[in-house]
Amino acid sequence: MATQDKSKKQAQANSKSTEPPKKTSQPAVKKESSGGSGIGWLALILTFALAGAGYYFYMQFQASFKSLNSSIQQLNSDSANQQASADQAKGLLKSEINTALDQAQQKIDSAAAAQAESAAQATSQLSETGQRLAETGERLTSLETNTSDSLRILERQIGKNRPDWLIAEAEYLLSVANQRLQLAGDIKTALIALEAADKRLKENGDASLFPVRATIAKDISNLKSTPQPDxxxxxxxxxxxxxxxxxxxxxxxxxxxxxxTPTAPDERPKFGDxxxxxxxxxxxxxxxAVVRRSDRPIxxxxxxxxxxxxxxxxxxxxxxxxxxxxxxxxxxxxxxxxxxxxxxxxxxxxxxxxxxxxxxxxxxxxxALIKTPSTDISESLRALRAVPILKLDEEGNAS
Known part of the structure; x- marks a missing residue:
């Protein structure tokens, strides 16, 4: 509006300065007034056009400014949302990382505990293995000792002559006879074993064995006279x-x-007979009906x-x-x-x-007799074991 007023004043000043001197003749004055009015109107129209253009551009500027301001606000809002999303994502990521770290720590702790337990078990197993090795060593030592003793006994047995072997066989047979008689009451087997033992001592021919043979003969006689159940x-x-x-x-x-008694179908009683x-x-x-006589009450x-x-x-x-x-x-x-x-x-x-x-x-x-009477035949076995050669063997085995 100030621009338009200024334009009007300038147009008026220009029109006054260029206005020609008045003449006395009437026709000339009318011609000059018509030309100045056209220029004024043109200036006025230009002024209004410029003012409208300025207003239009002003309004366009205002609209652009508002749009720019709205865009800036939208950008600020988007930036805030993105910042919030980023913060949220950052929080979630941090939580996941912490959870993963906790789980990893738990796994590490579990693995450490398992390794510690395995180490303890391994230590225990090593201790048990060492103990077993020690026991095995003791057993080997004992076995070596027993083997040495057995070898010494075997050497003594190998060094025996035939008479000594006959005495050992007789002792074994007498032991069998006593076991069969006492445990099973088997008189027959006991007699066979006693007779075989007496035969071995007879083959030996040693005079010191005669009392043993006499005792065996007594035991054989007792067994033969013992009644046996059938x-x-x-x-x-x-x-x-x-x-x-x-x-x-x-x-x-x-x-x-x-x-x-079954009768055949064709056999029918004849009423004539x-x-x-x-x-x-x-x-x-x-x-x-069967008649029985009895002296007892019916x-x-x-x-x-x-x-x-x-x-x-x-x-x-x-x-x-x-x-x-x-x-x-x-x-x-x-x-x-x-x-x-x-x-x-x-x-x-x-x-x-x-x-x-x-x-x-x-x-x-x-x-009737159903059980074998108890008979003692251990006297012959005791007599044989009292022979000096057997007593030496027993002392050697004991040592």
Whole structure:
């Protein structure tokens, strides 16, 4: 606006300075006024144009300034956001780094602990290995000592002559005889061993061994006079009794077993032959009704199943006696035989010959010997070990 006022004043001044002197003639004055007015209007239009252009450029400048200011603010905002994101990323990265460092430290600590434990175990194993090596060394030393002793004994044994070997064999045979007799009651094997030992001493021919041979002969005589139980024969007798129980008649009345004879389909009774029909009926009636005489009070009639139970009970008692015989349990053996005899006299008909035979067999088996009497044959072994040559060997082994 100041520019426009200034332009107007300048235009007015120019118009006054260039205004020509007034003339008296009227036409001339009118011509000069028309030209000055056109220039003024032109100047005014130019002034307004310049003012509009200046205003337009001013407004454009203002808009550009505002846009620039907004861009600067946006840049500042973006920069702040980027800074915040950078700070956040920095914090996350720092946290991850710290976590990774902690985990790495934990792994390092665990590895160090594992290495320490491994080192401790290795130390312990080394200690155990050293202890084992020491024990092995002690065992080797002991083995060397035992080997040396064995070699010395072997050297002495190799240096023996045949008579010495015969005495050693006789001692071994006497030991076998004592073991078999005391542990298993085997008189037969003990006799064989005693006779073999006496034969070895006879081959030796040393006069100092005669008392030993006399003792051996005494032991042999004692064994031969010792009664030996016939376990096989007794067991066979018990088995035979068990096998004949099903044929033994019982004492109590019972219905027995009705025997039925199958008839062929085409065999039918002929009603014309009355005598044959009556005979057949009578035979069948005799198998159903059996008359027995008894001096005892009449008791209830037993069924075939009950009779079978009585027989099975007697068989079981005899079997238990046989098992006790195998175990050489004399007390149990005789107890089962006594029970079998009581069962026999209570439930079986003792007037029958087969039952009397069973009773006699049970009495014989009860009085039979089932266990070898104890016999001492250790005197001959002690006498042989008292021989000077054996005493020297024992002293050498002890040293």
């Amino acid at each position: 376990l096989v024969g007794l067991a066979s007798s018990l088995l035979a009794l068990e096998g004949g129980i099903h044929k033994m008649p019982v004492l109590l009345p019972h219905s027995g077993k009705i025997k039925t 009355w005598e044959e029909l009556a005979t057949t009926a009578w035979e069948n009636l005799k198998t159903v 008791q209830i009639m037993l069924t075939p199943e009950q009779v079978e139970v009585i027989r099975q009970s007697l068989s079981l008692k005899l079997e238990m006696a046989r098992l006790a015989l195998v175990k050489e349990d004399e007390e149990l053996y005789k107890a089962n035989l006594d029970t079998s005899k009581a069962w026999l006299t209570k439930y079986f008909d003792m007037s029958a010959s087969e039952n009397q035979f069973v009773e006699n067999e049970i009495n014989r088996l009860s009085s």
